[in-house]
Amino acid sequence: MADKALLVLEDGSVFAGQAFGAPGRTYGEVIFDTAMAGYQEMLTDPSCSGQIVVFTYPLIGNYGINAFDVESKRIHLRGLVVREQCDLPSHWQSERTLHEYLASQGIPGIAGVDTRALTRRLRSAGVMMGTITADETPEEALARLRGLPSYGSVDFVRQVSTEEPYDWEKPDGDLHRIVVVDIGLKYNILRLLRARGCRATAVPCTTSAEDILALRPDGVVLSPGPGNPGLLDYLVETVSDLIGKVPIFGICLGHHLVGQAFGAGTFKLKFGHRGANHPVKDLLTGRVHITAQNHGYALDPDGLRDGAEVSQVHLNDGTVEGLRHRSLPIITIQYHSEASPGPLDNVYIFDRFLEMVEEAKGK
Numbered sequence: 001m002a003d004k005a006l007l008v009l010e011d012g013s014v015f016a017g018q019a020f021g022a023p024g025r026t027y028g029e030v031i032f033d034t035a036m037a038g039y040q041e042m043l044t045d046p047s048c049s050g051q052i053v054v055f056t057y058p059l060i061g062n063y064g065i066n067a068f069d070v071e072s073k074r075i076h077l078r079g080l081v082v083r084e085q086c087d088l089p090s091h092w093q094s095e096r097t098l099h100e101y102l103a104s105q106g107i108p109g110i111a112g113v114d115t116r117a118l119t120r121r122l123r124s125a126g127v128m129m130g131t132i133t134a135d136e137t138p139e140e141a142l143a144r145l146r147g148l149p150s151y152g153s154v155d156f157v158r159q160v161s162t163e164e165p166y167d168w169e170k171p172d173g174d175l176h177r178i179v180v181v182d183i184g185l186k187y188n189i190l191r192l193l194r195a196r197g198c199r200a201t202a203v204p205c206t207t208s209a210e211d212i213l214a215l216r217p218d219g220v221v222l223s224p225g226p227g228n229p230g231l232l233d234y235l236v237e238t239v240s241d242l243i244g245k246v247p248i249f250g251i252c253l254g255h256h257l258v259g260q261a262f263g264a265g266t267f268k269l270k271f272g273h274r275g276a277n278h279p280v281k282d283l284l285t286g287r288v289h290i291t292a293q294n295h296g297y298a299l300d301p302d303g304l305r306d307g308a309e310v311s312q313v314h315l316n317d318g319t320v321e322g323l324r325h326r327s328l329p330i331i332t333i334q335y336h337s338e339a340s341p342g343p344l345d346n347v348y349i350f351d352r353f354l355e356m357v358e359e360a361k362g363k
Helices: 039-043 099-105 115-125 137-146 187-195 209-214 233-242 252-259 347-363
Strands: 002-011 014-021 026-033 049-053 079-080 109-110 128-133 175-180 198-203 218-223 248-251 265-282 286-302 306-315 320-325 332-334
Touching: 002 109, 002 137, 014 079, 026 079, 026 115, 026 286, 039 049, 039 099, 049 099, 049 115, 049 137, 049 198, 115 265, 128 137, 137 347, 175 233, 187 198, 187 209, 198 320, 209 233, 218 252, 218 347, 233 248, 233 252, 248 252, 248 347, 252 265, 252 320, 252 332, 265 320, 286 320, 306 332, 332 347
Parallel strands: 026 049, 049 079, 079 109, 175 198, 175 218, 218 248, 248 332
Antiparallel strands: 002 014, 002 128, 014 109, 026 128, 265 286, 265 306, 306 320, 320 332
16 A cells, blocks of 8 residues: 655645655645646656646556656656556556656655646646645645745756756757757757757856857757746846847747847746647737647736847737747747647747758858
8 A cells, every 4th residue: 555645735725645756755836737648758857847747637657657758867847746647557668667767766746636626726726836745744744835935936947957068969960050058958959950950069057148159159049947037137148148149049938038138027827838739829820839838937028129029929818929030030939849748830940940040141
C-alpha cells in the first residue's frame, strides 16, 4: 500500500492521494496542463521550474520514460499531481516508469487526486502556491507554506540557464550562425535550427549584448523560460542593446523581453495558458493556428513604441500572442513553435525567422 500524501493549497484546500516518485516534501506554484500526451517533455521543460504541475488527463505514465523525449538535462518541475499513474507502461522505447524517473531525481508526486475538482478550483480562484507532504497535518503544511517565498518573487531564469556557452550538434551545412540566449531553453529549438542547416550556440542568460555580438551571429533567438518577466531588467537591457544590430526571434518569455524593450508591460494571468490546443489568430493573414503553450504571464501592449506592433492574438481571451516590427527584422510569439509537446503546426515560424536572417545578410 502506497503511503498517503496531501496536496495543500495556500487557500487552505486539501487534496488527498498516494505518494509516488521521491519521498519528502515539496512546494511551488500549482498549475494545470491540459495536454493529453507529452508528460516527459513537460517534466524536463525549464519553464516549469518552481511549479507543481497538475495533469488534467486522467492517466499519466502509460508509455513510460525514454532517453529521447527530453527537453533539458533534468526534471525542472518541483512536484507532480495526477489522477492515476501507470506502473506498467507499454511502449517499445520505454526504459523505466514515471515513478522511477521522478524518484531518480528527487521529485515527489501524488496520485489518486481528484484532478477535475483541483482544476476547477484553480480555474475559479486562480493558480496559487501549494505543497505536497506525507508527514504533516494540513494545518502544519499550510503554516509552513505561508512562510515560503511566492512564485512571482523568484528569478528562476538564473537557476535554469546554462553556466557556460555551448554549441549544439554540428549541422550538415553551415548556413547561418544563430546565438540562442538560454533563459529556459528547450532542446527542440536547437534541433530545429540544426535541421535547417544552422550552427546554434547557446549562451547564458547573463551574457551581455557585446559578448553576443562578438560571436558574429546572423541572428539571435531568445528562448522560452520560467518565472516573472518583471524581474528580468538585466535581460531587457541586453535585448535593447541588440535591437537594430541583428535579427531577433523571441519565444514565450523571449517574447516578453522584446515587448518590454519596446515599452510594453506584463501581467499575471489568472490560470495561464498551458496545453496543446490554444487557438491563435494571425492579424496579417487572418489565419488561425492551433498552438502549444506554457506560460502564466502575458504582455500588456499599451506602451508599445518605436515601430513594434501586435501581430497575433489569443482567440480565447484576446491576449497578445505575437509582435512584429514595422521596419526591423524582429518577430516574437507567445506560444511554443518548437512544440515538444504539442502540434507541429507552427514550426514554419523558424523558416520565417531564417528568411529575415537571409534578407539581413543580403543587405
